Amino acid sequence: MPDERPGPGEILVRASASALNFNEVDGCHGRYLTIDPPLPYTLGMECVGEVVAAGAGAESWVGKRVTASSRGAVGAHAELVAASTAMSFEAPAQLDDGQAAAFFYPFHLAYLGLHERGRLAPGETVLIHAGAGGVGSAAVQLAAAAGARVIATVGRDDKRSLVEELGADLTVNYRTDDFVQVALEATSGRGVDVCFDGVGGSTTAGSLRCLGRGGRYLCVGFAAGIEAEEQSLISGRALCFGNFDMVGVILAYVDSAIAAHLTEHVAVPVPRFNPPTDAIGRRVQDSLLELLDQGRIRPVVGATVPFEDLPRALEDMEARRTVGRTVVTR
Numbered sequence: 001m002p003d004e005r006p007g008p009g010e011i012l013v014r015a016s017a018s019a020l021n022f023n024e025v026d027g028c029h030g031r032y033l034t035i036d037p038p039l040p041y042t043l044g045m046e047c048v049g050e051v052v053a054a055g056a057g058a059e060s061w062v063g064k065r066v067t068a069s070s071r072g073a074v075g076a077h078a079e080l081v082a083a084s085t086a087m088s089f090e091a092p093a094q095l096d097d098g099q100a101a102a103f104f105y106p107f108h109l110a111y112l113g114l115h116e117r118g119r120l121a122p123g124e125t126v127l128i129h130a131g132a133g134g135v136g137s138a139a140v141q142l143a144a145a146a147g148a149r150v151i152a153t154v155g156r157d158d159k160r161s162l163v164e165e166l167g168a169d170l171t172v173n174y175r176t177d178d179f180v181q182v183a184l185e186a187t188s189g190r191g192v193d194v195c196f197d198g199v200g201g202s203t204t205a206g207s208l209r210c211l212g213r214g215g216r217y218l219c220v221g222f223a224a225g226i227e228a229e230e231q232s233l234i235s236g237r238a239l240c241f242g243n244f245d246m247v248g249v250i251l252a253y254v255d256s257a258i259a260a261h262l263t264e265h266v267a268v269p270v271p272r273f274n275p276p277t278d279a280i281g282r283r284v285q286d287s288l289l290e291l292l293d294q295g296r297i298r299p300v301v302g303a304t305v306p307f308e309d310l311p312r313a314l315e316d317m318e319a320r321r322t323v324g325r326t327v328v329t330r
């Protein structure tokens with residue numbers, strides 16, 4: 001493939017490591033409509049490396065070690081990766097390349113969900129689905145660090161110990177046990193205050209049956225089946241009676257100056273595209289660095305694989321065999 005070239009406001013990163021994101025599994029199958037570039041294209045949304053070139057306005061980034069999400073959320077498993085500065089952050093010095101690759105995306109998405117959008121407060125109960133996954137493992141740690149009571153679901157019993165170690169108070173294998181009943185019992189029937197859902201489908205339906213008054217349902221992803229992306233989550237009556245909030249969460253920081261005019265450029269039909277701004281991204285990064293410095297959060301690298309093993313690693317992710325982030329080295 002030809003080398004990428006950075007445009008205005010973009011940097012070019014010589015990637016030393018990248019990380020797998022579940023969206024790539026759907027991308028491989030050609031069923032991820034949100035990111036569906038013409039074939040052939042290079043997979044990858046998340047990388048770490050050194051900035052070797054920059055477009056107009058981004059010159060000061062050259063030479064920095066960064067974590068970045070690639071332009072258009074593709075191409076991060078390449079050697080040279082183009083990224084906007086809005087979706088790039090200096091890599092924390094205390095993290096090695098693999099840890100840094102595993103840090104940026106899961107923690108930013110989890111923080112945006114729980115705090116920016118979910119208004120999580122100390123003492124509240126939060127239900128986190130796929131708590132051992134990349135984003136889930138970050139959400140469990142952030143919720144525990146915020147003083148919340150954490151109920152985490154996992155798809156296999158051997159994932160329980162990880163989420164407990166990360167701060168979950170209660171774990172449920174939602175493939176064998178009824179998480180709705182567990183959440184209701186744990187809250188004396190009131191229901192949970194926040195639900196962080198990157199799984200979707202029947203898990204969403206169950207989540208809405210155990211969400212309490214004033215609760216916030218965070219719509220993060222659809223790992224159980226991307227087709228759920230096109231389906232309604234809830235009827236008006238159920239929302240009215242539930243007396244809770246349905247909250248969308250997207251990680252795609254965009255330059256503040258252009259964030260308000262993006263709807264018409266989105267490839268898939270949506271009534272509005274309201275991405276968070278780069279100013280929000282910087283604020284989230286500062287909060288995360290503080291927690292990292294205090295030792296209250298850590299990136300979870302479940303596996304590190306050489307580039308040649310990337311296809312097998314994606315198969316492992318699809319088969320629910322991975323925990324945390326899988327890091328791909330060069």
Ligand SMILES: NC(=O)c1ccc[n+]([C@@H]2O[C@H](COP(=O)([O-])OP(=O)(O)OC[C@H]3O[C@@H](n4cnc5c(N)ncnc54)[C@H](OP(=O)(O)O)[C@@H]3O)[C@@H](O)[C@H]2O)c1
Pocket residue numbers: 020021022023106109130131132133134135136153154155156159198199219220221222223224225249250251252317318319320321322323324
């Ligand atoms: N909103 C956004 O901006 C945004 C951006 C990127 C990604 N996402 C989404 O965030 C979610 C988490 O992403 P991630 O990269 O960290 O993935 P991940 O959580 O590491 O992997 C997905 C997990 O989902 C669970 N799962 C439940 N049903 C599944 C099924 N039928 N097939 C496969 N997995 C299933 C599995 O955990 P258990 O076996 O423990 O259940 C699996 O490990 C995904 O839905 C992803 O698409 C959202």
